[in-house]
Amino acid sequence: MLRDIYVGLVDDSFIGKEIKVAGWIDSIRDHGGVLFIDLRDKEGKLQAVLEESENKELYDIAKHFKEESVIAIEGVVRRRPSGTENPKIKSGNVELLIQRIKLLNASETLPFPIDDNVEISEELRLKYRYLDLRRNIMQKAIKTRSKALKITRDFFDENGFYEIETPFLIKSTPEGARDFLVPSRLHPGKFYALPQSPQLFKQILMISGFDRYFQIARCFRDEDLRSDRQPEFTQIDFEMSFVEEEDVMEISEKLLYKLFLELLGIELKTPFKRMPYKEAMEKYGSDKPDTRFGLELVDLTDIFKNTNFNVFKAAIEQKGIIKAIKINTILSRKEIDNLTEYVKGLGAKGLAWGKIENGEFSSPIAKFLTDQEVKAMLSRLEAKNNEMIFFSADKPKNVYKILGNLRLQLGKMLKLIDHSKFEFLWVVDFPMFEYNEEEGRLEAMHHPFTSPKEEDIEMIINILDKNDKEYIINTCESITARAYDIVLNGVEIGGGSIRIHKPDVQKLVFKLLNISDEEADLKFGFLLEALKYGAPPHGGLAFGFDRLMAMMLGFESIRDVIAFPKTQKGTCLLTGAPDVVPEKQLKELHIKTV
């Protein structure tokens, strides 16, 4: 070994000992006659000292060493002179008296400082990721992530789960996200897909009788990126046999409890709150509400059902709704303008607002409203003096999107969010289906293997019998799925469901999704077949591990908890992926670029 101990672990007990250490020069200070070198490794820092009078030759060389160079030092640990202790570091009572130094690798001047307090552009951080990762905050993030994985593995092991790997090279299936494809050399014109999740395999494993499975699974989705979405990401994926919703939620809560306790010292209160999807949408305009603050949406549709105000009238005529958010401050004209721009970006035509000042309601739309309407509305909103109201009137989907996002924006703006809180919430009773207007067909809201509630199966059969588009659109929403999402501070950190375990129900659902028997056989035949041979009732959940870690560590983006993330355009600035490949490689794969 080139060293006896990590510098960060040297403490009072080493006083008087001669040791050999190695690490990076965190900082170097030449005082003219005495030189300080703070040596750093993954465990911390240690101050090393060299006096010119002791060794002039070495002093003159060492004073030119640059930060982030890698050196090895031999010397004796001694107590620091009284009054020069540094309480900020663990080894602050002692220092290493340098006898010999070996320069193992000199560093050139860095492209940016290795310092938690300096914000460096994302571009540079990703290009020089190895330097970025040297920063204390990133070291901590990666370390915590590793600990979290260890805790997770132990937890599932202790609870009778097997960790089972599933393939990366799989069959592409319709539905869901766009697949990443891998060309097959042995089968010209054919492709593997990378898994969007181990979904089908974990179900098959239940049918195989393993009863409880988990996996720290890498998943791939070829969709546009966001601060919380990378093309490859990690799920904590698990599945259990002979369970119902509550069982899956309970084990999920236990894992989170353990992670928060052991990593953050926080004791979570379980069970977490549950909220039906419908309530989440109606009160928060979101299926992943941030419940750390109020500003709930209030429905005003009935109050304005006979209104003469054209904007509201038109919305109601098109099966729309009118909702409002009330805040207890009056914003400036400029702030309102900014919010208007914001909601326009979400597809709103404008932002109607009103305020109560000096006991009077005033609003750009006041002249279109009757006294009765205003009175009823203010009473519904319990609006008081110096409060302000924002309206949205549109199809429900748009109103939820606009007010849901406006609510988050207002929460931030008015500083209503307590950032020390961790508010968990289960969102339950999701609809099974969503109508896709563009494609004119139903889509699975969760995925097509999610079980409908037992009592709703009848409804599916009815819908199929009627075969009437209008009826399908109107009825599909009331079919409830046995699905659940877990939300933390307004971020969806996991989701799952009880799956279909009977082939006939699975066939019904495929049929409703407009997947023909033929196509179902072609794409999911193996699953339908497997369901015929004693498939146990089963269900599970997958956590978005990157999101969970980002939340726990207080990062805005999951890039900060991934060692080597990609940019918003999906490129790796460190290595330059993706890149062109030699013609020969393409030829072997039977591929031509266009």
Next chain:
RNA sequence: GGAGCAGUAGUUCAGCCGGCCCAGAACGCCGGCCUGUCACGUCGGAGGUCGCGGGUUCGAAUCCCGUCUGCUCCGCCA
């Protein structure tokens, strides 16, 4: 596919309603001084295709058009 923000010394930023800018600060870098600092101090110095291309103008970092890159968001993400 769309919208917004950003791009100026190595880094972080200021300048940007055209001329006071052949661009400035801090940190970093280079050199000198300094025996107890730990964001050391101090004196001096070097360092810039103002992302790129085009246009308007007597004159462009500054205005216009296009383009590239990063970020945030909408669409998309079962």
